[in-house]
Amino acid sequence: MIDFIELLYRQHKQLRQKAENMWNENNDLHITSSEWFVLKNIYEGHETVPELVKQLDISKQGVHKFVTSLKEKELITTELIKGSKVQKRAHLTAKGIVIVNESKKMEFKIEKMVRNTIGDKEYELLLEMLKKPLLKV
Structure with a gap:
């Protein structure tokens, strides 16, 4: 039997x-799930590598890899933080903002697919359940 986790x-x-598949099938600019995760976290205001490491729960090297890839795709830029010789802050480019907004439309379509698959009542119940903490800390 498969466990809960x-x-x-x-x-x-x-x-x-x-x-990821929906995006890559309809766009020339391919973006991996991990790159989406980094991109959306930058969009939400987690702009430095330490913030991204904490949010994404991946290594510093992993974050640097995805930041570099997103820069090469011209979706983000980085700048040195004043007073720091090594700390950088990432920002979405205009192209990055457009892509994040397009992904939100795509995610809405996926949510509709889930709702159609499990039913309206179950979908609303699932949302309410997922908003609650699963563990008491």
């Missing part, structure tokens, strides 16, 4: 893969 992981993985 594995079920959540599989559902998350399937949704992320669907989003």
Whole structure:
């Protein structure tokens, strides 16, 4: 029998893969799930490498890799933070903002697909459940 954590992981993985595939099938600029995660966190205001490491729960080297890739795709820029010789802040470019906004439309389509698959009542219940902390800390 599959345990609870594995079920959540599989559902998350399937949704992320669907989003990545939908984007890449309809756009020349291919973006990986990990790059999306970094891009959206920058959009939400987590702009420095330490902030991204904390939010994404991946290594500093991993964050640097994705930041470099997003810069090469001209979706973000970076700048040195005043007073720091090594710390950089990332910002979305105009192209990056357009792409994040387009991805939001795509995610809305996926949410509709989920709602159609599991039903309106179950979808609303799932949203309410996922908004609650799963563990008491």
